[in-house]
Amino acid sequence: MESSKKKNIKKRESKNYRLVIQEEKTYKEKFKLKLSRTNVFLTGTFISLIIVSITTSIIFFTPVREYIPGYDTTKMRIQAINNLERLDSLINQLSINENYLEAVFQTINGEDYKNIYTNESQRISVDLSELDMSLRVEDSILRKVVEREDKFNVIESEIQTLNLEMSPPVRGIIIESFDVSIKHYGIDIVLKEQTPVKAVADGIVLLSEWTIDSGHTVIVYHKDQLTSVYKHNYLSKVKTGDYVKQGQVVALSGNTGELTSGPHLHFELWDSNGPINPEDFIIF
16 A cells, blocks of 8 residues: 555656647647646745845845834934934923023013023032131232233123124113113113114014013024013014014114103123123124
C-alpha cells in the first residue's frame, strides 16, 4: 500500500502541463510554456521574493517609509521635541505679554503701577540687621569713582538698552515731565487742538479706545517689548490691530478725558520693566 501511494505521488509530481495562448479565431498558437508543479512553485516563490525585496528596498531607502502609520524616525522625534520646546516658550512669552498689557491698561485706568516682571516666588527676604553695613576706605573711594562716572553716563547707558530709533510724536513745549514718585508715567506736551500725533516707531496698535480718565487713547506695541501711549486725543485715526509706520498719524491731539486741564498730549513709553522717561530717548 505504501509503495503504491509513493508511486501515485511521484506520478503526480512528474506530470507536466502546458500553458498555451492561441488566437480566438484561427486557434494559432502565439505562446506556449511547459509547466510542472515543481516549476510553478519555484517560479512563484522566486517572483514573490523579488516583489518582497523591491518593496522592502522602497520602504527603507526612500521617503515612502514616512507615510507608513506608526513609523517613527529619530529626525521626526527630534523635530517633535523642538516643536514642543518652541510651543512652551511661545506660551510663556504670551503669558508675559498679557500680564504686561494688563499692567499698562491698569495704569491707563488710573490704578497703581506694578512691575509684573517681578516673580514673587523668587523674592528673597533678607534681615538687614545681620548685614555688615560698615564701609571700608576702599569701598568709599570706589563709590565716589562710580558715582562720578555714573553722573555723566546715566542717559548714555539707558539709550544703549533700546535698539530702536524713535521720532517725536509731536513738536511742542513740555509742561510736565516724567515723575514716577507722583505716578506721572509720561510727559505732557502743550499744543493746539487737532495737531497730528504721529507714531514714534513702527508697530501694531494694541488699543484705540475711549477711556473716562484719558479720553481717546492709542497704544502702539513696538519691537523689543517697547510700548508707546498717546492720551487725551481729540480723535483716534487708527483702529486696534492696525499696523502703523514710524511718522504715521495715529490721532489728533485734544483735551478729552477727566484727567486733563487743557489741550495737550500725554505721552508715555514703557519697556519690559515698566515706564521709562521719554526724554531720555527722544528729542522733543
